[in-house]
Amino acid sequence: MALEFLxxxxxxLSLGSIYALIALGYTxxxxxxxxxxxxxxxxxxxGAFVGYFSARFFxxxxxxxxxxxxxxxxxxxxxxxxxxxxxxxxAYRPLRKAPRVNLLITAVGVSLFLQFTxxxxxxxxPKFFPQVYVPTGDWSYGELKINVLQVVVFGISILLMGLLxxxxxxxxxxxAMRAVSFNHDLASLxxxxxxxxxxxxxxxxxxxxxxAGVLVGLIYPKIDPLMGVMPGLKCFVAAxxxxxxxxTGAVVGALILGMAEELLVGYxxxxxxxxxxxxxxxxxxxxxxxxxxxxxxxxKV
Amino acid sequence: MSPYRSETxxxxxxxxxxxxxxxxxxxxxxxxxxxxxxKGEILTLIGANGAGKTTVLRAxxxxxxxxxxxxxxxxxxxxxxxxHEIVQKRVCHAPEGRGIFLNLSVEENxxxxxxxxxxxxxxxxxxxxxxxxxxxxxxxxxxxxxxxxGGEQQMLAIARALMGRPRLLLLDEPSLGLxxxxxxxxxxxxxxxxxxxxTVLLVEQNALQALQIARHGIVLETGRVILRGTAQxxxxxxxxxxxxxxx
Numbered sequence: 001m002a003l004e005f006l007x008x009x010x011x012x013l014s015l016g017s018i019y020a021l022i023a024l025g026y027t028x029x030x031x032x033x034x035x036x037x038x039x040x041x042x043x044x045x046x047g048a049f050v051g052y053f054s055a056r057f058f059x060x061x062x063x064x065x066x067x068x069x070x071x072x073x074x075x076x077x078x079x080x081x082x083x084x085x086x087x088x089x090x091a092y093r094p095l096r097k098a099p100r101v102n103l104l105i106t107a108v109g110v111s112l113f114l115q116f117t118x119x120x121x122x123x124x125x126p127k128f129f130p131q132v133y134v135p136t137g138d139w140s141y142g143e144l145k146i147n148v149l150q151v152v153v154f155g156i157s158i159l160l161m162g163l164l165x166x167x168x169x170x171x172x173x174x175x176a177m178r179a180v181s182f183n184h185d186l187a188s189l190x191x192x193x194x195x196x197x198x199x200x201x202x203x204x205x206x207x208x209x210x211x212a213g214v215l216v217g218l219i220y221p222k223i224d225p226l227m228g229v230m231p232g233l234k235c236f237v238a239a240x241x242x243x244x245x246x247x248t249g250a251v252v253g254a255l256i257l258g259m260a261e262e263l264l265v266g267y268x269x270x271x272x273x274x275x276x277x278x279x280x281x282x283x284x285x286x287x288x289x290x291x292x293x294x295x296x297x298x299x300k301v
Numbered sequence: 302m303s304p305y306r307s308e309t310x311x312x313x314x315x316x317x318x319x320x321x322x323x324x325x326x327x328x329x330x331x332x333x334x335x336x337x338x339x340k341g342e343i344l345t346l347i348g349a350n351g352a353g354k355t356t357v358l359r360a361x362x363x364x365x366x367x368x369x370x371x372x373x374x375x376x377x378x379x380x381x382x383x384x385h386e387i388v389q390k391r392v393c394h395a396p397e398g399r400g401i402f403l404n405l406s407v408e409e410n411x412x413x414x415x416x417x418x419x420x421x422x423x424x425x426x427x428x429x430x431x432x433x434x435x436x437x438x439x440x441x442x443x444x445x446x447x448x449x450x451g452g453e454q455q456m457l458a459i460a461r462a463l464m465g466r467p468r469l470l471l472l473d474e475p476s477l478g479l480x481x482x483x484x485x486x487x488x489x490x491x492x493x494x495x496x497x498x499x500t501v502l503l504v505e506q507n508a509l510q511a512l513q514i515a516r517h518g519i520v521l522e523t524g525r526v527i528l529r530g531t532a533q534x535x536x537x538x539x540x541x542x543x544x545x546x547x548x
């Protein structure tokens with residue numbers, strides 16, 4: 001019994017860590033633009049496809065190797081970042097001075113655009129993600145089995161999150177990002193090129209989503225152009241749960257969501273898996289709209 | 302060539318604003334405002350709430366595009382530059398309402414003030430300099446700036462602007478919402494900064510105090526310049542005394 005519970009926790013942790021990578025992008029973009037980037041789930045999808053094509057191009061599926069995994073990750077992250085740059089530059093930047101709802105509608109439009117362009121270009125049938133890295137065997141602790149792939153996925157996620165944490169809190173760029181998220185005008189009075197920082201923030205957040213696309217491809221090796229819809233919505237919930245705009249919050253919210261889903265599936269009602277995130281969203285909006293780590297920032301007039 | 306030519310060419314004016322107008326949508330905020338600041342002086346812009354004082358500063362810093370007029374700083378036309386490029390010309394702005402990054406520590410705020418500084422060596426030196434002016438900030442350097450008192454937050458806003466080694470320092474209502482003793486202290490420090498060679502454009506509602514440290518003053522009313530002169534002339538002017546000094 002306890003063992004089963006532990007097994008679910010391990011699964012939940014690895015799922016949650018992937019959610020966290022996506023949730024971070026939501027929270028970062030919200031931080032600098034106060035925009036829920038609804039196209040984020042589709043950037044994650046594109047990341048998975050860039051990973052798919054680059055792994056096939058380099059023939060990494062012939063033999064499993066960590067190098068193959070890292071190169072695939074690198075390609076997917078660069079691809080998503082490049083896409084993010086284009087989205088920000090051509091869809092969002094022209095609306096910088098427009099009412100916020102215009103931006104939101106544009107985000108939904110970009111999302112649909114990517115989904116259907118994806119279907120047009122990649123075809124709507126699912127593709128099998130190349131298994132660039134297939135570790136053999138499980139780690140067993142008595143009855144508890146830990147899949148090495150899960151550990152690798154979890155490890156890479158933690159590594160990327162650590163890197164982000166370092167960038168945001170220890171570097172000049174990170175300081176500029178936090179300044180821009182506090183107030184654009186004030187940041188530009190410091191001499192910070194706010195447009196550039198917004199663009200970079202977008203790219204970093206999307207690179208993380210691209211990495212998540214590859215990691216998901218390893219665990220659930222079936223990718224299709226609409227694969228971003230559900231994780232996109234769920235990770236948005238995770239970011240809200242943690243307190244949108246808060247980086248630690250996004251990670252904690254995503255881990256909670258991942259584990260909650262896994263426990264729900266294991267003990268109660270597997271069919272409600274996808275409903276859980278939305279139940280959480282409703283509860284959080286009712287009882288703690290600022291999220292677990294969010295602070296209520298009253299705006300001074 | 303006339304011997305006077307080099308005299309006038311020697312451009313003792315650091316900043317000259319001419320016929321500056323700014324609209325917010327259909328509302329005209331300021332109309333054809335003109336003034337010049339001499340190198341090394343304190344010029345104060347006084348006027349009631351809503352007279353357009355802050356708008357003038359925001360236009361100089363490039364935060365709002367003017368609908369007309371020129372702003373020339375050391376030969377550069379600022380209206381053509383983005384805000385972060387204007388800071389690179391070392392025009393540093395401490396915005397009103399203690400505009401500091403409440404989500405960052407005191408030291409991180411100061412560090413951002415030095416963002417455009419090309420020379421990272423001078424950072425430690427500049428930090429010592431502002432800590433000399435504001436010892437309280439040194440005690441609290443690691444604290445989150447949201448935990449500072451109102452006076453300390455204002456000091457931080459000024460200190461941060463100084464970290465950019467300003468040739469022109471724009472101060473927007475540094476006395477706003479502060480206790481009289483603290484205002485006194487802040488004005489002393491502004492005077493000290495000026496004596497060290499920094500030119501200051503001081504926007505204030507607190508006319509009496511501002512005119513006491515300034516050399517020249519300008520009075521704005523509903524977006525227009527209605528009076529200008531030396532600080533002493535304005536202090537002596539009946540209109541100013543009535544309208545702004547409560548006599």
